[in-house]
Amino acid sequence: MPPPATLSASSSFTLLSPSPSPKPKFPPFSPKRHSFAINPRHHSLHSVPSSTVRCAVIEKETPEAQRPDTFLRANSSSSSVRARFEKMIREAQDTVCAAIEAADGGATFKEDVWSRPGGGGGISRVLQDGAVWEKAGVNVSVVYGVMPPEAYRAAKGAAAADHKPGPVPFFASGISSVLHPKNPFAPTLHFNYRYFETDAPQDAPGAPRQWWFGGGTDLTPAYIFEEDVKHFHSVQKSACDKFDPTFYPRFKKWCDDYFYIKHRDERRGLGGIFFDDLNDYDQEMLLSFATECANSVVPAYVPIIEKRKDLPFTDQQKAWQQLRRGRYVEFNLVYDRGTTFGLKTGGRIESILVSLPLTARWEYDHKPEEGSEEWKLLDACINPKEWV
Amino acid sequence: MPPPATLSASSSFTLLSPSPSPKPKFPPFSPKRHSFAINPRHHSLHSVPSSTVRCAVIEKETPEAQRPDTFLRANSSSSSVRARFEKMIREAQDTVCAAIEAADGGATFKEDVWSRPGGGGGISRVLQDGAVWEKAGVNVSVVYGVMPPEAYRAAKGAAAADHKPGPVPFFASGISSVLHPKNPFAPTLHFNYRYFETDAPQDAPGAPRQWWFGGGTDLTPAYIFEEDVKHFHSVQKSACDKFDPTFYPRFKKWCDDYFYIKHRDERRGLGGIFFDDLNDYDQEMLLSFATECANSVVPAYVPIIEKRKDLPFTDQQKAWQQLRRGRYVEFNLVYDRGTTFGLKTGGRIESILVSLPLTARWEYDHKPEEGSEEWKLLDACINPKEWV
Secondary structure (H helix, E strand, C coil): CCCHHHHHHHCCCCCCCCCCCCCCCCCCCCCCCCCCCCCCCCCCHHHCCHHHHHHCCCCCCEEECCCCCCCCCCCCCCCCHHHHHHHHHHHHHHHHHHHHHHHHCCCCCEEEEEECCCCEEEEEEEEECCCCEEEEEEEEEEEEEEECHHHCHHHHHHCCCCCCCCCEEEEEEEEEEEEEECCCCCCEEEEEEEEEEECCCCCCCCCCCCEEEEEEEEEECCCCCHHHHHHHHHHHHHHHHCCCCCHHHHHHHHHHHHCEEHHHCEECCCCEEEEEEECCCCHHHHHHHHHHHHHCHHHHHHHHHHHHCCCCCCHHHHHHHHHHHHHHHHHHHHHCHHHHHHHHCCCCHHHHHHHCCCEEECCCCCCCCCCCHHHHHHHHHHCCCCCC | CCCHHHHCCCCCCCCCCCCCCCCCCCCCCCCCCCCCCCCCCCCCHHHCCHHHHHHCCCCCCEEECCCCCCCCCCCCCCCCHHHHHHHHHHHHHHHHHHHHHHHHCCCCCEEEEEECCCCEEEEEEEEECCCCEEEEEEEEEEEEEEECHHHCHHHHHHCCCCCCCCCEEEEEEEEEEEEEECCCCCCEEEEEEEEEEECCCCCCCCCCCCEEEEEEEEEECCCCCHHHHHHHHHHHHHHHHCCCCCHHHHHHHHHHHHCEEHHHCEECCCCEEEEEEECCCCHHHHHHHHHHHHHCHHHHHHHHHHHHCCCCCCHHHHHHHHHHHHHHHHHHHHHCHHHHHHHHCCCCHHHHHHHCCCEEECCCCCCCCCCCHHHHHHHHHHCCCCCC
16 A cells, blocks of 8 residues: 555655565665655656665565554654644544445455654555455555755755755655546546655754645546536535635646646546645645545545446446556556656555556557547546536 | 557667657647657667657658558668568568467457658557457568757767767668467567668768667566476577577576566566667678577467467466566556657557557555465566576
8 A cells, every 4th residue: 555655656746655675675875774755846756866766765664563543753742733634644544444345345454554663654454356446545654754955955045055955854644545446337536645844954953844735636437427527526626615716726727737648648537636735825724625635535436436336337348447447557657756756766566556456458549439438538538627 | 559669669779659640749849840769779768858858759650551562762772781671570570470360260460551751661460359369469660760969879980079960860670569368378478679770960971870780589478387488498599599609698688687677676577588789790690680580489489379378277377467467567668668768759659558468457465375386487587597
């Protein structure tokens, strides 16, 4: 399940995920291994020097028998935004998993808990081959890390122009989930909410701290039921409208732009909302907004599943769903910044790739017949529509 | 089917494939659109400036009702290496397709022929959902293009140090194929042979021309039948040994190194041979060597298929094959230079992605039981073996 790199499994927020592999992918760059992440907010992935990427060594995590009350370091205040965000995503994980298990009607999530010696950890939950879902992952994680100063351009005011800042400690926490149902009329859902905070650079204690929120919820059906898509988008809009009337139109477009499979000139699905690097609003307001979004996942999604999970379907309709799953794979492996960066930097592969569907399909030069239901879905992926 | 970008579907030789799309992916960078390719021999893909990539506009190709005798420009000599290489790959395409159809016992290849106004063209053949193969593509192509001078560092002796060379015309031709059978005991085969030649830079007529050969043949089974792998590798070794005793060990290792899924620390399959940029041997000798390699495809592969195509198998064995197909997708979408570059530069998507299997599968944290047949395959992908 997505630890931070799955956190970033479909976002532009890139963190290294912890690696349970006994064999480090990269040699340590100092006697004691460090964990750090690069924040592509200030760095396009392509502009990260390969030497930096090669230095990315991940502190090994330890499996835990039980969930701790918190993954925060011992000296953390329970009233901090960090603590309240962690509490929120863990409650959201419980709520979403309970709703998925109830709707699936039998299958249960397998849980992996892990922590890291320097603080932080996560809870991964995967349900595979259920009655309703072929693969469902819901993960939360908390990461303490240090990022190279090159990744901290926002802090440039923090140090004198002629003074190169040192490594920047950061805190990141998030929930990430991909839910792939079996029935071709039941849509895939992805959501991800995350909070990021830096400390001052190590040699510039007075420098300002940075923080921001990111995330989104998006729907990927193989067939359009207009009432379903309208319902999904209207729940997203309601969540947004409680905070700012500009949020929904802005984050809806951001979502359409982000989940774009350039080589196909089509989107992965029918969108939803997506935002990143949000810090130009009150911090409490954004914490409430992220909470509202996470709490909207179940009401936005589960009613659709209830309506569609038992519809009869043909082999052809299943094959079309599988072709769309192929597109999901293409987006995640070729474009998703978290996935591609996580793969290159030695994150936990199974966590990063849990976002991939159980099964997918590629046919040569498949073109749905114009006017068919398949064609209508493709058309809506090529030409994003306003649903509410 | 793989035009040049499938040509390069699993090689480090990257060419833009022609786009049949009526809608160019990128705006033309001059009133008359040019076609060109970037040769990563001299350029890692990451070092290609994005502005260059954005300039990569592909001349639109025209579907042809019939195969022409040659895709070479009218003034070409039939005794040139270009002409003889084209003849060789077209004969190899016919031979391989005939052998595949015969072994499949019913299904036939669908053919697409295309040409480009400025010269060049190709023949794509795809067989889908046959009795034996779920997806088989065999493609030949001939491309005339112009590459940016930045891609032509080998020509640096050609121009005075203070004189920046102009665009470099090139010629490229190749055959590329991926054959995915249905039976989990019948292995996937990939092969690709290509020849590349430059003219002198446009403003340095006296500069030396460059040429080189590349290619390889590799086997990707889901289960190891040692006699099959030994047979396959021994045919490759025999082809190599006719020319140079150092070829097989060198190209076998090159193959293991190239088809490496770094994030898994495992190879895509059990290798074969792979070489690129070969020009430090007699040109006639290398043409004969490439011919020998292409002629070895059928005897190396089809006897294996005949032995395995009708073996009974379980659902579990089919699922394991599908998991290995997932690895094939991961390699091709994440690492294969031709695929990733082709996707970014607007090549013909269906041609680039014909290398993907019809179906693939990803299970969370799947680990074969130690000592099982699945584990033995994985072990051989992690620790390449000497088979002959």
